[in-house]
Amino acid sequence: MATHLPWDLPCVFIMLLCYCTESTKNATIHKNETTTLGETVTLKCNRSEYVAVVEWRREKLLFFYSYFRNKTNVNNLTSERRTVDPVDPVELKIHRVQLTDMGNYICTTTSRRGVHTTVWSLTIIDADDESKGRYSLQDHLFYIIRWSIGVVLCISIFYMVCLCRKNKQDQSP
Template sequence: MATLLSWDLVSVVIMLFLVYTESVTKIKTNKSASLGEDVYLVCNESMTNTTNQVIWRKDTVLILSHSKGKRTHRNFTSGRMSADSLTPTELIISIVELTDTGTYNCTVTDRRGVKTMEWNLTITDNLIDNAENGLQMLLVFTIPSAIGGVALFIGICCMVWLCRKIKKEQTSHCERRGEESNAPSQGHAAQRAQRQRSQYFERFNSVYGHY
């Protein structure tokens, strides 16, 4: 009998745990907005009169606490935050700034259980993003152009050097051919001069009788 009671007690505890687990719902999501936009965070779109309590937090700071039949406590971290007492499950952040980035948490308690929603809000600056994109595009087009310009310059320098080298080789070749062509003519001229000197000495000896 005691064993059966203990097993019944364990079963009741397990059932209560399962019911509690099913009654607690937590949803996490990421949300982004551009600088200057209005952001709406809705914790429960189908709010009914059964809602007993609504709690809003930014990071770990309590910013709104609304209980049914009690005064709503507001402690917004920014004057641009607002929530209507008739619809406390909707948090409005007007003209968001970069400082509004953070984690927003909403907890709704009603007879069906506890529902928690969490948003990781990120604020982006379109001007900075556009500037970064423009810089990236500029680099994409500038770097290949610069590389192409350097390659063109190197190619032109190589062509000039090659042309000068070819011209120098042609000049050296022409000079060698000129020297080779002048060498026989100089040899003939030397032979003629030698013969003329021999003839001169022969005439001189014949006139003066020297042999």
């Protein structure tokens, strides 16, 4: 007599297999953020469900929060300008942005569906440098008038030299 396996055991095995393959999915999203020097910028991870772990990195680990333990395990935010709200650690705020804050910020969230990574490329524009490269209408007029006067003076000197030479040639016998 052959023993048959109950159907609930293979069903549980198939469900576990599906759950494990679904939980190993990794998704990476790349985003660009541009801000002006001195402004406040908020970088936010994408999350559509319950998140177990949140991790922020920039070259090294900045912040690590575990919802399981309901506490921050690592907080290397050495600057008071960078903050992560413990209530909502998927948001990283950088206050009074400086040029040294430019670069890539990586937020990794772990949930039962897998690991989701958001890579933020932060670009900072110095408004003072941009305004230095632009000229106003008054600057353009001053430039044109100055060059026009220079050209008129050069032409006048050239004609005066030519007239003097002509007069000398006319006076010589």
